[in-house]
Amino acid sequence: MAIIPLKDDDGQVEHIYREKTDKRILKKNPWRDYRLHVTVLILVVIAELIGTQKIPITGDVAITIMPLIYTIVLGLVFYLAKPITWIQRKQARIAEGAMMLFIGVLIAKLAVSSGQSIHLIFEMGPALILQELGHLATILVLPIALLLGFKEEAIGMTNSIGREPNVAVVVDKYGFNSPESRGVFAIFIIGTVIGTIFISFLVTMSLSFLPLHPYAFAMASGVGSASMNAAAIGPTLAAFPGLESQIEAFAGFSNLLSFCVGIYIVIFVAIPLTEKMYNWLEPKIGKDSIAKKGDE
Numbered sequence: 001m002a003i004i005p006l007k008d009d010d011g012q013v014e015h016i017y018r019e020k021t022d023k024r025i026l027k028k029n030p031w032r033d034y035r036l037h038v039t040v041l042i043l044v045v046i047a048e049l050i051g052t053q054k055i056p057i058t059g060d061v062a063i064t065i066m067p068l069i070y071t072i073v074l075g076l077v078f079y080l081a082k083p084i085t086w087i088q089r090k091q092a093r094i095a096e097g098a099m100m101l102f103i104g105v106l107i108a109k110l111a112v113s114s115g116q117s118i119h120l121i122f123e124m125g126p127a128l129i130l131q132e133l134g135h136l137a138t139i140l141v142l143p144i145a146l147l148l149g150f151k152e153e154a155i156g157m158t159n160s161i162g163r164e165p166n167v168a169v170v171v172d173k174y175g176f177n178s179p180e181s182r183g184v185f186a187i188f189i190i191g192t193v194i195g196t197i198f199i200s201f202l203v204t205m206s207l208s209f210l211p212l213h214p215y216a217f218a219m220a221s222g223v224g225s226a227s228m229n230a231a232a233i234g235p236t237l238a239a240f241p242g243l244e245s246q247i248e249a250f251a252g253f254s255n256l257l258s259f260c261v262g263i264y265i266v267i268f269v270a271i272p273l274t275e276k277m278y279n280w281l282e283p284k285i286g287k288d289s290i291a292k293k294g295d296e
Helices: 012-028 034-050 067-080 089-116 118-124 127-147 153-158 164-174 179-209 214-220 226-239 244-260 262-285 287-295
Strands: 053-058 061-065
Touching: 034 067, 034 089, 067 179, 067 226, 127 153, 127 214, 127 244, 127 262, 153 179, 153 262, 164 179, 164 262, 179 214, 179 226, 214 226, 214 244, 226 244, 244 262
Parallel strands: none
Antiparallel strands: 053 061
């Protein structure tokens, strides 16, 4: 490896040399970024020391905050904090790839639980398939997107929760540089950053206020995202001790169905319905349409 001579007294060339060297090392073997792994280990230890916390609301109703929330929030703080210079965008990309690798262990565990409780899954019958119609609920947000001033982007933003299969469908249908693709990519990024936090809080609130069967909460956690699925399972398992294997079975199988069946619901139902609603609502409540009516 050649050494680039320093030309500036302020160390500018040295900084560029080190940055290029780090990129070569990370590109060759990202696992050698030991500072990132040590930081993650510290965050996990802190989260486990804090433990599961319950915030009482009224009577027996309480919001359960899992350690996963602490690690996500602390990781975001470490990423945004200026004094912490060893956690940058390239480390975020490494962590994203590592998360998808390690979460495979959880998916394997859910698959084993699904196999052990296969008789319960068959007993549910069409309920597991019908719950996939929940994919259509995102379309209800379309009027809000139009009121905020979005145009065709709203079609990509509201036809689904915007995970990898949904992104692929929208890009294939409308093109990579289309407004619809920009919309679904925006939701994909937002879901990656705060999706796990949001669904964890949503599940804890639902567990506190909705008198539903544990299997219903387990099936609802299968939204087609492995990280969101994991974030939703935690509070459900804490709320129903003794039903761990059954909840894991329904959650894992439901998430698998969301990948397999949900994509067809998006193709044949969600996107056509979103387009029809957009064509009907945009002239009535679109931001530009409201402004034109006001001028008249």
